[in-house]
Amino acid sequence: MPGICCIAQREGFDEHQLLASMANSIKHEEWYLTDRYSGPFFGIARVHLGIFNPEPQPIFNEDKSLLIFMDGKIFDYEGRKKDLERRGHRFAIDNDPEFCLHFYEELGKDFVKQLNGIFTIVIYDIEQQKLLILGDRYGLRPLYYAIDNNRLLVASEAKTILQANGVRELDDEAIADFFSFGKILQDKTFFNNIKVLPPASILEYKDGKLTVVQYWDFDFNAASDIPEEEFAELAVETFKAAVKRRLVDNYRYGVSLSGGLDSRAIVAALGEAAPQVMGLTLGMKDSYEVEIARRVAQKAGMKHVVTEVGPDGFPSYARDVVYLTDGMDTVGVTWLLPTHEEFRKYVDVLFQGLGAPLLRTNFLDVQLINARDEEELVQLLYHRRIIFPEDMRFSLFNKGYQVMARDMPMNSLRKAVRASKGDQPGNKASYFAVQNHMRRYSWMGSGIIAGTKLEPISPYYDNDFVDLVQKVPPQFRVHDHIYHKFFNRLSPELARITYCSTDVRPDAPLALWRIGIYYTEGKERLKKLLWSITGGKIVIRGNHAVPIQEWQLLNEKWRALINDTILAKDALSSRYFNMDYVKWLVENHGSMLSPGQMIRAKGFTCDYSLKLNYLITFELLLRLSTK
DSSP states (O other), X not given: XXXXXXXXXXXXXXXXXXHHHHHHHTOOSTTOEEEEEEOSSEEEEEEEOSSSSOSOSOEEOTTSSEEEEEEEEEOSOHHHHHHHHHTTOOOSSOSHHHHHHHHHHHHGGGGGGGOOEEEEEEEEETTTTEEEEEEOTTOSSOOEEEEETTEEEEESSHXXXXXXXXXXXXXXXXXXXXXXXXXXXTTOOSBTTOEEOOXXXXXXXXXXXXXXXXXXXXXXXXXXXXXXXXXXXHHHHHHHHHHHHTSOSOSXXXXXXXXXXXXXXXXXXXGGGGGGSEEEEEXXXXXXXXXXXHHHHHHHTOEEEEEEOOSTTGGGGHHHHHHHHTTSSOGGGTTHHHHHHHHTTTOSEEEOOTTTHHHHOTTOOHHHHTOSSHHHHHHHHHHHHOXXXXXXXXXXXXXXXXXXXXXXXXXXXXXHHHTOOOSSHHHHHHHXXXXXXXXXXXXXXXXXXXXXXXXXXXXXXXXXXXXXXXXXXXXHHGXXXXXXXXHHHHOTTGGGSOXXXXXXOTTSOHHHHHHHHHHHHHHHHHHHHHHHHTTTSOOOOOSOSSOHHHHHHHOHHXXXXXXXXXXXXXXXXXXXXXXXXXXXXXXXXXXXXXXHHHHXXXXXXXXXXXXXXXXXXXXXXXXXXXX
């Protein structure tokens, strides 16, 4: 994802060639724009799409003692800007970074606490030779940093820091996290010396000394005595305001519209503005999900574009997905790249449903809420998050790595849970999921891919909305209780259109949602069973617009991708994996399970699509990160 890269050196900045290489590494398209600045101790580049704040940077204050670079967007600050003008501040450019610079002059570092937006801000005090880097509350613009050879390296992508020598050693605990939980926990990356800047952080670098402090954190509070009905009403009011404040500028706006509810809620909140926003759907045109999206757009009076897709082209994007996300997302989302390339033809700014689990809490259940102590919570989270269970990891890894990494996943999980805040298990589990799952999946995975083509935004990450959601007790959030009430109040009309994941209307009783989920899951299992029994001769089309797992069972180009990566004779991952077991996974993918295995797996066939995605992703990461 384009963004910021910078180098700071105590002894004086002389890394102009490295800065140019770093900037080029995040310039993924020829049409990207680049701003650069070099001073005695500091060099920085901004690579951007020319949509948000397209004016050249840096921007200086009146006496040229401060400069600012910014990537992203600030919402709803007109009142504060007028107050600054009354205090004597003058605005020559009238954009977000100029406002932030004057706001910093007035309040110091605390100004960031009052910003509602998606941003990375870099402020350099020329006289004091002090560098400040400030990120938004939620890490919506990911940032990586490393200390290498007495210099600070900061960038929007980890690979950008790899342009410097000496920081390519892999982090074994991160690898263990990746294959255990599907995500790297806390602020680790695949590389030992490169860390993720935590959300809501202020990084300060002066006189060779680095400090990182957080100015805000999630605080899920179960002590609230607000009734559930009132929470639902407040959520509707706050969500509508969040959508409205993101529509104030003259961009071409769109909504990534699926058959689910997260994007549909955004359409509902648009209200009378919906006809000015484009509905964009990618998928097989005759799929049930695309039909639902079409009905939603029609009901809302939106223009709607459906881009048809098929499986053949997607494997060719596998390398690019791993490269762009630094391995933080898998080749299972290859369809996102051509999707957003197509969407760019119609829109500049794309509303997405990322962040909806804050209210829906797909990651929360009754057992987690009722965990007796922290260790029970750890065990429950372990079994819910696991991608490769312990017995499979034992078979997957070669003996050398297996012995070294055996205890790493559980130890890493315990550290992450211990660092999670919450006054009861349900809130602690919510904090863990937000910081270790949602952030990695949403904005370090699919959000990164979207951000290479256009500007993604999500009203679910609005400060006012998040502040409200944190007060909702976990027993209200579990199993969509509060979300069901929220959605039906938000739009009774759109609640009459079937929900793709349940085959049930959202205005149906919540108990029917649960039955609908079991029904649709059963259909998916039956589909795979018929495919396996008939040797692929009977294929039942499912609900989903992009049936990626089905394609990974059927499509020859996916099989070719497997052969060219994890089964290749020169596979770099053979240093870690027992290749006989990898071959066994591939050979048994899609085969029938035994009766006993069917009971344990709650299915009929061996579907190793997800596991193979992780193996392919890791192999491609090794190839891309090894000189």
